[in-house]
Amino acid sequence: MKKPVLLVVDDDPQVLSAIDRDLRSEFRRDYRVLRASSGAEALEILGELTTRAEPLALLLADQRMPGMEGVELLEKARGIFPDAKRVLLTAYADTEAAIRAINNAYLDYYLLKPWDPPQDLLYPTLHDLLAAWQAKYKPRFQGLRLIGFQWSPLSHELKDFLAGYMVAYQWLDFEATTEAETLLQSTGFTPADLPVVIFEDGSVLARPERAAVALKIGLAQKATAELYDVVVIGAGPAGMASAVYGASEGLKTLVIERGSPGGQAGSSSRIENYLGFPTGLSGAELAHRAWAQAVRLGAELLAPQEVTSLCVQDEYKVLTLADGSEVRTRAVVLATGVSYRTLNVPGEHHLSGAGVYYGAARTEARSCDQQDVYIVGGGNSAGQAAMYLATYARRVFILIRGESLAASMSAYLIEQIGQTENIEILSFAEVKEVCGQDHLEEVIITNNGQQERRPARALFVFIGAKPSTEWVQDIILCDKRGFMLTGRDLVSDPRFAAAWKRDREPYLLETCVPGIFAAGDTRVGAMARVASAVGEGSMAIKFVHEYLDE
Structure with missing residues (x-):
């Protein structure tokens, strides 16, 4: 923590040096003493303290200074640091002005020159003022x-x-x-x-x-090596598992993430069914732990950085990044995950990020204090968000198209939601329109066939799963929904068999391009659970090894 500041201001160099010396002698252990030779210079220092989030405990200013008198400076300082103690240093002839300042400028005290000896005429007064300041002082956020x-x-x-x-x-x-x-x-x-x-x-x-x-904040965005054994694209649970196992097994490993680590799981406010965490943890915390683990084991991570294209040159895979740079690798694990589908209702585009949010329950929860919020979706992410938001919002409404949550949500979450008084499930419900000028104010929904207009502070959307594969569909075979085909799916269906050119069968998680693997939610047939994504990411490294050993 930075020490609170004592600022002394006087245009007389000898007086300024004397009081600076006396203050340092008595208070330097607990405070930092700064000085200024004019009111203008003092205001500059106050501005710098504000920018650096450094606290001002006391401002002691001489009354008679050219350009700006002490009382004027103390009045301006009150608008910048309203809680700082303000003391006027004055001669006997100016005591009347000092007394007026106590009433008009909320001056805390005035001291007469000279203050010798300081042990009797300076320190007792300042100790009392600083003790009063410390009693109300709340340290500013450092960061x-x-x-x-x-x-x-x-x-x-x-x-x-x-x-x-x-x-x-x-x-x-x-x-x-x-x-x-x-x-x-x-x-x-x-x-x-x-x-x-x-x-x-x-x-x-x-x-x-x-x-x-x-x-x-220290994130890298440039690759350091000319060639990698494996590049993992995506830092969700599958991608981070690949990074941890790849790095721990000696592969030169690079992870590239275009957004934030964790994928869809990263936006989950609480995951309670992941093995080894009986009290649960947030998706962001899980992602952060995995990130730290991968780095400790030797993986290199680039973020936020986006891969825009992928091609094969002489058995090497060449990735082109958004900044135009290229990365060469022997194998690739595609763990790009999925994103939430948009509502596609009137007003959605205009209010996205201004009351309509995709995921982001943890980010905006505090702003929903004692307000009504709506959640669209019936999966685990929606349920976790509802439980988190319920601690802040007045009421949380979960909109689902079906009759109940049983078909798409884990039983433990359904039980928790049922026991939470301010969460209400609206069955057979859909959002038809979102309304507001510069932010969300109302939602128009259909509920059991009846259309209703309701006030809303926020709408959180957790629907569908759109695979992030548009940029690789020119070389990677995908189904009609955009999910990547891997393993036996490539050779068991005659429609796709011609895409596989090797004599051997593709490995379980291998795409139609040898040496390029898919793991996690972006793959056809994947199970949308954190544990299964971690398992697939780990398995992908086993197949990377087999491919590199060919």
């Missing part, structure tokens, strides 16, 4: 801070990105907190520049791309 608008899709995207990488950050809604406005002013940016990210080192980015934020 990344994000200033934005609650209903800004870009603000939501940054929040979701940071949460996905488990980066601790403080969210400051510009329209809801005076601290956000003061902090933004200290950066030199305006509300038109929001969202603004302030990093712990004091550097600032306005409306940043995710890649710029990733660079600042």
Whole structure:
């Protein structure tokens, strides 16, 4: 933690040096003493402290200074650091001005020159003031801070990105907190520049791309080697399992993730049926643990980075990345996972990220305090989100097309939902339209054939599974829904048999291109569970070994 600051201001160099010396002698153990020779210089220092999130405990200013008198400076400082103690240093002739300042500028105290000896005339007063300040002082958040608008899709995207990488950050809604406005002013940016990210080192980015934020928080986006044994595309449970086993078994392993680690599982607020975690854990926590484990074992990870094309050259696989660079590898594991399908109802595109969210229950839950929220979907992710949101929202409505959750949700979740008073299931229900000017205000739904218009703070969508395979369908054989065909599916059906060119049969998770494997939800016939994805990711490395040994 950074020490609280004591700032002294005086235009007389001798007086400034004397009080600086006395303050350091008595308070340097617990406070950092700064000094300024004018009111303008003091305001610059206050701005820098705000940007760096350093606390100001006390401001001691001389009254008679050219350009800006002490009382004026203390009044301006109150708007920047309202809780800091403010002391006026004055001569006897100015005591009347000091007394007026106590009433008009909320001055905490005034001290007369000279203050010798400080043990009697300076330290007792300052100790009392600082003790009072410490009693109310709450240390500021030390880390990344994000200033934005609650209903800004870009603000939501940054929040979701940071949460996905488990980066601790403080969210400051510009329209809801005076601290956000003061902090933004200290950066030199305006509300038109929001969202603004302030990093712990004091550097600032306005409306940043995710890649710029990733660079600042230490994520790599450039490959370091010319050739890899295996490149894993996607950092969901399947991809991270491949990375852990590949690296632990001595393969030169690279993982490329275009978003946040964890895939769909990463957005789950609580996973309670994964082996070895009896009390459950969040999807983001599971992904973060897997990421750390893969790195410890020697895997290299690039994120956020996207693979835009894949081709085969002389048995090597060449990946082209979004930034134009290329990566060469001997084998590939495609673990690109699936994404939630969009609602495709009127208003959805306009309000996406501004009240309509795909996943992201953990990111936006606190903003739903004592409001009504709606969830579309009946799978485990929807159920986990409902349980998490129920701790904040007034009521949570789960909309499902069928009669009950039994066909698509685990029994333990159904039981928990049934025991939660503020969760209500709406059967045979669909969203027909979402309404609002700059954010979601109402949802129009059909419920048992009846159309209703209801107020809504947020709508969370967890429907369907759209495979992220568009970019490889020119070389990888997929079914009509876009899921990749692997193993026996390639040779058992005459329609696909011609796509396999080797004398041997394809390995269980191998696609129509030898040496390119698919694992997890993106594969035909995959079971949409974390444990099965981890199993497939691990198995894929076994087949990579067999392929490389040919």
